[in-house]
Amino acid sequence: MQKLNADLLVIGAGSGGLSVAAGAVQMGASVILLEGHKMGGDCLNFGCVPSKALIASGKAAHAQAHAAQFGVSDVVPQVDYAAAKDHVAGVIAQIAPVDSVERFEGLGVRVIREFGTFVSPTEVTAGDHLITARRIVIATGSSPLVPPIPGLDTVPYETNETIFELRERPDHLLIIGGGPIGMEMAQAHRRLGCAVTVIEGAKVLGQDDPEMAQVVRDRFAEEGIEIAEGAMAAEIRGTAGAIEVEAKDGRVFRGSHLLMAVGRRANTERLNLEAAGIETTKRGIKVDASMRTTNRRAYAIGDVAGGLQFTHVAGYQAGLIIRQALLGLPARNRTDHIPWATYTDPELAQVGLTEAQAREEHGGNLEVVRFAYNHNDRAIAERKTEGLIKVMVVRGRPVGASIAGAQAGELINLWAFILANRLKMKHVANMVAPYPTLGEINKRAAGAYFSPKLFDSPMVKRVVGLIQRWLP
DSSP, X not given: XXXXXXXXXXXXXXXXXXXXXXXXXXTTOOEEEEOSSOTTHHHHHTSHHHHHHHHHHHHHHHHHHTOGGGTSOOOOOOOOHHHHHHHHHHHHHHHGGGGSHHHHHHHTOEEEOSOOEEEETTEEEEXXXXXXXXXXXXXXXXXXXXXXXXXXXXXXXXXXXXXXXXXXXOSEEEEEOOSHHHXXXXXXXXXXXXXXXXXXXXXXXXXXXXXXXXXXXHHHHHTTOEEEOSOOEEEEEEEXXXXXXXXXXXXXXXXXXXXXXXXXXXXXXXXXXXXXXXXXXXXXXXXXXXXXXXXXXXXXXXXXXXXXXXXXXXXXXXXXXXXXXXXXXXXXXXXXXXXXXXXXXXXXXXXXXXXXXXXXXHGGGEEEEEEEGGGOHHHHHTTOOOOEEEEEEETTEEEEEEEEETTHHHHHHHHHHHHHXXXXXXXXXXXXXXXSOTTHHHHHHHHHHHHHHHHSOHHHHHHHHHHHHHOO
């Protein structure tokens, strides 16, 4: 067995692991990177990238069928499902070189295409290599959670790791799980010509503000997507092309294909964490505020650390590791400024506290300001007037923002910046947004906060009246 030494060992070449490896090696550290599956991890190969590519195909088809409002005749889109999957594969292929072995070896990283297994607190085996490192970063990500529903093991089903390889368009796609993955795939497939039923044991988009989620639900109803809530799957039966899902309340849903989208589980099974003295929880590896595990030499970041499961969170946490492991500086993980988005149409986006969370935490000190898309001129011009923004404000400082509507994932960036830097509503009000843009929605939300204080205040009117008498 070949023995290797490094300043930093990174286990997992997904978003977080790649960010740590690239940053560390360019700052002068010796780095070894392990990946036993695909470079780029879930995001590039099975998650963010392919899903957004397929969503883009669905949007193109939908636009053809809904062009009359712009003076262009509607047409029935001729969807080639296999060609749409070719588009997905092409997008992955275009991005893949950025995450490739060749690029990282060019940077100076030693890349070993094997899974890593701890044999001691400081040693990891990978294939025929025994690696000792001063610091170890676990960035192994997560995989689809497949619950033990009776009968599931007897029928064919898809997950996010297989759905993008499916070449024949489903006649009727059943989706168990109404979270972001399930809802994004539901709308994309509906727009590509499939009948779709979403089966959710609780509420769809249950982590989002209910008022915002309703904007998406209304659009899904318009597009003919069936949503069954409170439908906990109790049994699955059938064969390829004829699958049935029976809920605990007796409802039965029939379709040709089944997609499981009920959540994620941390990838820890190959690591032999006990040998490293690393403890786990139900959600993943146990970490402290600095992302350090119970082994002082090891950190965990991204999905495997059991927190927010977003690619940009893994990238953010990678920066915390660089700061600590390479520069010896303190760094603490924050979540109050982390945004997220669901790329349905309309989109959903959130940063900080929702209205319900803010009311519970701040009570009477909370002000909620709102602005609707249908008062934005750009939204009107593009016929994208469904949606609204809500900003939760405490003593002039935003503590959360919720957006449902066109480009919500872009609009939320400003509020993520505001929360990250602990700025106030006055800073948004001072901004000048170009006209006409959807970005004016953010500016108008700030206006909605200050308008009552300026225009409905008797004191302001008295002061203005006095000043007008004094002015020459």
